[in-house]
Amino acid sequence: MKRLGKALLCGAIGLGLLAAPALAQEKPKYGGTLEVGTVYVTLTALSFDPADWNWKLNHDTGNYLEQLFAADLSKSVRNGGKHPFYADAWLPTDAIRGELAESWEWKQNPLRVEVKLRKGVMFPEKPGVMAARELTADDVVFSFYRLAKSAKAQKGYFDYVDKVEAKDKYTVDFLFKEFHAEWDYRFGWGYYSPIYPKEMADAGASNWKNGNGTGPFMLTDFVQGSSNTYSRNPNYWDKEKIGGEEYKLPFLDKVVYRTIKDEATFLTALRTAKLDLLEAIRWSAADDLKKTTPQLKWSRWLNMSGTFLAMRVDTKPFDDIRVRRALNYAVNKQEIVKAYYGGNAELFAYPQHPDYVGYFEPLDSMPDSVKELFIYNPDKAKKLLAEAGYPKGFSFKVQVCSCSPDHMDLLPLVAAYLEQVGVKLEIQPMEYAAFLSAMTTKTNAPGYFMNNGHTNPTRSLHKSFYTKEVWNPSQWADPAYDAKIDAMYREPDEGKRQAMIKELTREILDKAPYIWLPTPYIYTAWWPWVKGYNGELRAGAVRPGPIYARMWVDQELKKKMGK
Template sequence: MRRFLPLALALPLALAAPRAEAVPFTWAYGADVLTLDPHASNNTFTNAFLGNVYETMARHNERLELEPALAERWETIAPNVWRFHLRRGVKFHGGEDFTADDVVFSWARISSPGALAKGNLSQVVDVRAVDDYTVDIETRGPFPILLNALTQFYIMDRGWSERQNAALSSNLTSREENAAGRMANGTGPFRVVSRQVDGPTVMEAFPGWWDRPRHNLTTVTFQPIRAASTRTAALISGAVDALVELPIQDIPRIEGNSALQVVQGPELRTIYLGFDHNRDELQYSDVRGRNPFRDLRVRRAVYQAIDVETLRRTIMRGNSWVAGSMASPFLSGSPEPGDEAQRRTFPYDPDAAKRLLAEAGYPEGFGVSLSCPNDRYVYDERLCLAIIGMLGRVGIRVTPQVETTNVWSRRINGLDTSFFMLGHAGLPLADAYSTLQEVLMTRSERTGGLNVGRWSNAEFDALVQRIAEEGDEPRRRALIREALLIEKREVGHVPLHQQPVIWAARRGIALAPSPDNRMRLWLVRMP
């Protein structure tokens, strides 16, 4: 797997033996977790947060290397069957024993109607227990990156879930939440003590954790703080010990404070614009009787009306990496930077955009709404407003539909949008296949769970199916490149950039940062 260059000013992971006395840790982010139900959300931050409470059979470490977790080892016993030997002696936070029955139950639960976390497991057809500590997983065909896919398959205790009337996943789309949305019982290094929506979520170190703790924490408090200026002020005042996603404009302020430190580098996430390709008439547009985004010329006009270099320089203050592809070049399997599949397809050219709109039958342009979050991505609202100005100059009159993450997420999950900003990090696989399968494949029960605009191409879908089964890495990379070029030619989406990872903390705290922007609390050490 391709690795990131070392992050600038990376906070080192202390390797010394834990101190006798441990300490509390408080950290902040710009949005709350959507739910504690590990199967109900496909939100990257929520999934990452829950990785401190629930566990999977294999996991990525801070270097994005795969390593055993609830499974000690595995092997393939047939081209499409993997056998996993589970770790013995593992306890859930409630004291229950972890067994194969919990894995089989969790597979059924993540397959229930309300679950949104199954996308990367679309190649799995069956999970069955061989005995109490052995599980076979059968896939539709050879699936060489199954271990990557399993890094988001969180295991729940069957008995606890049934006692809480939470045998099925919560359904965030229909706002149907069960007890697992507000309480948790995992096997991870921290257990939830209390949960307050849009307030603090308090956890404590789980003394029965099977792994060797590298942290020295007793309690952890997560505090969502939506306003960027308030988050920074909380760090400076000492109200929080660390924060994820420091505002770019505050980097010099924090670096100039001898009591604080900053870490930054490229994130895996690609920020992009998407179109509603599916509806005959857009929901939020002044065009009647047709969908302008079904015309390649209109999509290309949008692409060429946006000056991504200006966005990088002025909005992102130079702290982003212009994207020419929907899959970050830092993801495993992606083409290298500079390859045709990673370069911008068309140049910024507003005059060309106007000509394309006229050719498509919109010489005076048209109106449409753009769905954007204001607390999900780095400078998301500012980016959207700048893009709206650029599109306005070629005749596309855009109404901002700016909402908090909770509201925007419901809109995105409900496909209630005509034109939208979204981001995808290729996680949990840390592989380009995740973007291809989840974001770009035709939306179905098994694929395209994040294909909000419902772009569809049969040739592309067939290639992704071949990628899923291809065990030869050079050939797999070639197929990934071919698939990305198909989407680029159709301008199915408009990639903007890879945003930065920017964390900050009190000096001396070791956070073990990673390009997947995941706070692994079991690696955090306080001075």
């Protein structure tokens, strides 16, 4: 363990400090409300209790619950840096800052990370829950163990941790049994790492009214299926330097998430300025909006979720690789890119993503056995099906979420291709809660049509293809593959880890547990009065809170535009 490699360099004390933005010169203005249709505009909050291990938690609590680390937004493209901050759960090693952590340092004998917390960070008063008080190391320890000991905890998620200790009021030690490549992601800035007071849990963390944290906003209203309202925390600790002048955050009085299930309705809400910002727009709708509402500002990003039809490999006929490969040959993916997406999609970006520099390998660099899975060849599909004992094809059920307009349109097209080789689909649309439950309880149908987040280069492989993992709709189970993933996690050298990940990615692509489909481009649009923004979406795992804290609304401009 003398040389821990690049993966550990992000723990250097200096990276825990805030850096000043370089290019954002326009003077910010305080006040106003930001009405947002987020990336998850069709989905209401699933839970407010961190111990529920809900993937969407940071999206709904990340305005008021903070974490040890967050994205260093001073390194965004808007501020002259190289990072767009679109990724759902990927922070490059050079783009992490301390949030509640002021600094952190690796130490040996025993192997551990020592985290120094910021002093003077306050939990606000919450009537009926707690008096105002300072954040301490005990809050970090409490948050970790309540998560790790939850009945809903993901098995093995913290196996690499020996213990977490409060050394003094502002110092926490994370002691490790062994090095783990995701140490900072899993309890630093990931999906399940918010820091909150014991008083919140004692009052009942599942009740949104008891939510309380150190973040820039406070959750002041929630209407199931309609809206989340966050109001400015007047005692928030952080500041931002803009144009050489330091400003107290946040600028906005309120941020409101609108939950709108119907695509036509949320597009109309943006067009009529009932939404100031809509974070996820299909390419076909973007073309129309650009014509009807030319004042909007835009960014385009390759979807951070991969699209596929998962085939349960523990169910016939999908236990036969010939069948799985045949169904890939049967779908004309190039035609889907051109005709369905109008060229606004790429082959392929799952389970890795082009944003993952050093980890991603493009299709043209792959072995021929992988490349051919993306080439339309119905004759070869029929031949393989016949060899597997299905000369006349077969039928199977496919579950799809009605919450995705794209999937409701795309799946019938996939079904039409498969029918040409004798394979018929029984399509079962489901509401999101039931759809998600089917996968997490492993009762999903033989076919499961979904988007799944790339997450980050390491986690993308583990969560989707590790035996009995939650986000594993194909029910892939291969002890040898598991062992390779385990070895990758233990490798401290990032360069070696990148090579291991490329090999693991090639292997799973070749074995085809999914029908690999194109990944579409998505658009974000906002009105010109939304300032301090250039399309950034996440500052940690599905967490936009630090981004909204740095945005403001030019209310005079909004009035001049008649909105």
